[in-house]
Amino acid sequence: MSTTFNRKHLLGIRDLSAEEITYLLDTAETFRDVSRREIKKVPALRGRTVINLFFEASTRTRTSFEIAAKRLSADAVNISVSTSSVSKGETLLDTARNLEAMAPDCIVVRHSMAGAPHHLARMCNAPIVNAGDGSHEHPTQALLDGLTIREYKGRIDGLNIAIIGDILHSRVARSNIHLLTKLGATVRVAGPGTLVPAEFAELVEHGLRVEQRIEDAIEGADVVMILRIQRERQNAAFFPSMREYSVHYGLHPSHLERASRDVIVMHPGPINRGIEISSEIADGSRSLILDQVTNGIAVRMAVLYLLARGNHSAHEEASVKPAGPAGPVGNAKRVRKGIRA
Amino acid sequence: MKLLIANGYVIDPSQGLNAGMDLLIEDGRVARVLDRGEPAPKDAEVFDATGLMVAPGFIDLHVHLREPGQEYKETIATGAAAAVAGGWTSICAMPNTDPVNDSPAVTRFILEQGERVGLAKVFPIGALTKGSGGKELSEMGELKDAGIVAVSDDGRSVPTAGMMRRAMEYARGFDLAVVDHCQDHSLSAGGVMHEGRWSLILGLRGIPAAAEEVDANRDCALARLTSARVHLAHVSTRGALEAIRRAKELGLRATCEVAPHHWALTDEAVADYDTNMKLNPPLRSRDHVGALLEGLRDGTIDAIATDHAPHHADEKGLEFDQAPFGITGLETAVGLAFDLVHQGVISLERLVELCATNPARIFSLEERGTLRKNSWGDITILDPDHQWTFDVSKSKSKSRNTPFDGRSFKGAAVATIVAGRVVYLHPDFARITASKHSQFAAGR
Numbered sequence: 136m137s138t139t140f141n142r143k144h145l146l147g148i149r150d151l152s153a154e155e156i157t158y159l160l161d162t163a164e165t166f167r168d169v170s171r172r173e174i175k176k177v178p179a180l181r182g183r184t185v186i187n188l189f190f191e192a193s194t195r196t197r198t199s200f201e202i203a204a205k206r207l208s209a210d211a212v213n214i215s216v217s218t219s220s221v222s223k224g225e226t227l228l229d230t231a232r233n234l235e236a237m238a239p240d241c242i243v244v245r246h247s248m249a250g251a252p253h254h255l256a257r258m259c260n261a262p263i264v265n266a267g268d269g270s271h272e273h274p275t276q277a278l279l280d281g282l283t284i285r286e287y288k289g290r291i292d293g294l295n296i297a298i299i300g301d302i303l304h305s306r307v308a309r310s311n312i313h314l315l316t317k318l319g320a321t322v323r324v325a326g327p328g329t330l331v332p333a334e335f336a337e338l339v340e341h342g343l344r345v346e347q348r349i350e351d352a353i354e355g356a357d358v359v360m361i362l363r364i365q366r367e368r369q370n371a372a373f374f375p376s377m378r379e380y381s382v383h384y385g386l387h388p389s390h391l392e393r394a395s396r397d398v399i400v401m402h403p404g405p406i407n408r409g410i411e412i413s414s415e416i417a418d419g420s421r422s423l424i425l426d427q428v429t430n431g432i433a434v435r436m437a438v439l440y441l442l443a444r445g446n447h448s449a450h451e452e453a454s455v456k457p458a459g460p461a462g463p464v465g466n467a468k469r470v471r472k473g474i475r476a
Numbered sequence: 477m478k479l480l481i482a483n484g485y486v487i488d489p490s491q492g493l494n495a496g497m498d499l500l501i502e503d504g505r506v507a508r509v510l511d512r513g514e515p516a517p518k519d520a521e522v523f524d525a526t527g528l529m530v531a532p533g534f535i536d537l538h539v540h541l542r543e544p545g546q547e548y549k550e551t552i553a554t555g556a557a558a559a560v561a562g563g564w565t566s567i568c569a570m571p572n573t574d575p576v577n578d579s580p581a582v583t584r585f586i587l588e589q590g591e592r593v594g595l596a597k598v599f600p601i602g603a604l605t606k607g608s609g610g611k612e613l614s615e616m617g618e619l620k621d622a623g624i625v626a627v628s629d630d631g632r633s634v635p636t637a638g639m640m641r642r643a644m645e646y647a648r649g650f651d652l653a654v655v656d657h658c659q660d661h662s663l664s665a666g667g668v669m670h671e672g673r674w675s676l677i678l679g680l681r682g683i684p685a686a687a688e689e690v691d692a693n694r695d696c697a698l699a700r701l702t703s704a705r706v707h708l709a710h711v712s713t714r715g716a717l718e719a720i721r722r723a724k725e726l727g728l729r730a731t732c733e734v735a736p737h738h739w740a741l742t743d744e745a746v747a748d749y750d751t752n753m754k755l756n757p758p759l760r761s762r763d764h765v766g767a768l769l770e771g772l773r774d775g776t777i778d779a780i781a782t783d784h785a786p787h788h789a790d791e792k793g794l795e796f797d798q799a800p801f802g803i804t805g806l807e808t809a810v811g812l813a814f815d816l817v818h819q820g821v822i823s824l825e826r827l828v829e830l831c832a833t834n835p836a837r838i839f840s841l842e843e844r845g846t847l848r849k850n851s852w853g854d855i856t857i858l859d860p861d862h863q864w865t866f867d868v869s870k871s872k873s874k875s876r877n878t879p880f881d882g883r884s885f886k887g888a889a890v891a892t893i894v895a896g897r898v899v900y901l902h903p904d905f906a907r908i909t910a911s912k913h914s915q916f917a918a919g920r
Binding site for chain 1: 672673676677678679680681748749790793794795796797798
């Protein structure tokens, strides 16, 4: 098992080995406790600056990164597209170079175009964290999903996981497919034919199947992940109506009867109630949607810590380093709403 | 003025020549080919081509010279300089300049600039529709009188079958080839790379092979309907080649060209979001590349054309989705074509056929692409063994957008002669010739 994470950037899950992913998850577990304390702050990144550079609207992810940075004592600065100079015609590269001149220790980037963080990573010195690039990857989302599954299932290896919805445009689906198959799960994806190309099966070497019907994907599943339907894509006419989508591709309680008895349901949010997921399920005992949000903080603390710490002195290292990777995985301290690990 | 290209190996598929011969050029035109030892005029200047291949000048059917309008990317002067450095004696300029070449004034301007520069011969291609807007026919007759050699709305496909039919029928009256960039817009819109496994991995919007194949089939059906000459630009897909192959079997006047990057690279090259891998048509998957190699081998593909498309570094420095399509290609094409020769895909003769003989025929460029008596003295001198590395910082083009910087090649054009005048000589030409002499001495 890898005992370290030596990459400069976190651009995607596809580039990572199973060992690196496990190390990130283990590190995140050690940070989870910080958020449960009364004083939710450790001095790990004191004096360091994290810039959240968001070219695309986001509440949850940006807030999560900001809180993660602050709980590590870093100075977090948020720049969103509406306040940036991008609207004045400045290029992505010029924006990033200007920010870099202010000596940040890490730049977290969200962009509507795939590859934008890679572009910055090539041209800038600061470590880059991809907080979602177009339809490409959203690595910290997959890590928090992986952490949540590990917490409730005790493992990822050998699980059957269904991902339902707009796979074609989903960076969450891509990052999750890479992470889950690398860690030994079997992933089945399903949704309307226009949003789930058959070629998707070739995305990874093994462990991925494309199903035509969502019932087939959910059959015997240990985990069901529902993707958000992006209403703004409706005009591209990938499916005839929201109504038809909710009837044929939305998750209803009857679907879960086909799944494993202790199935858990996840959604990256924000949810469209009654469209891709029924409220009974979203608010029900099998839903881990809010646990995902909580784990997002721990995962982002781990990522920022590993990338932004730079060269610590021995003294700092000793005082701020978390207690090392957690012991046995899946030692969920609480069993919530009757779901057993 | 007489120039004797001596001791070379003459390859001219137009007359089945493939032998050690000398070539005499007089007053800019081919006077005759001489057998070894046959006496040449004493007053001829001698060009020593020992150990080199002497071919009819290469003709690039597809370049973007950006002048008028986008001189910050390329000018006719810099484009023509890059052309002769790459072994091209003639280049055919696509009309998507600013303004579009849909008027005799623009056509004449391009011709005059080409003459003034005096390097590669520049042949303008006229717009197929006014402003290349896809709605009204351009004044093809006026344009032909001014000097265009074909019509095209390259960069975009002719939008409807009805428009294409009318253009073909009208162009037929002037015996102009209709050049189409086959791509059904309703399938390709928004796409930035080949649709397939890699576009799914990278989360980039794909351009399916079917977008090209649908239009290639459409154009071949219309060539049958109209008996017009249709030339499919930069074909990149198995299906487009199948359409052309079938059209040829039916005896239709359908031809096609392939661009070197389409056989040299695959869609996997996009993996790092390098905008120098962003092309239209896009770099395709291995299977399509295999079909292109097959088409080069079996004769389905008529010509090699660069689709030289210079862009400024600031434009190529944008996000992958935002950066413009295209790469420069004039200086690397012959090197990439020699890869095919060394890999046994094509013969040297076929290379000359693809770069000179056929292009001249496709656009009816009379007295070019051949070394017959009285043809223009346009010659490309090749060294199939020359090993070199492309260094974009030394490129003659104004732009630097190439995926081949630092790539090693075996085989190059080492001299370029236009109308009997040496317009390009490889910087190491003396050393190359000296090594040929010592090889020959050692051989004896």
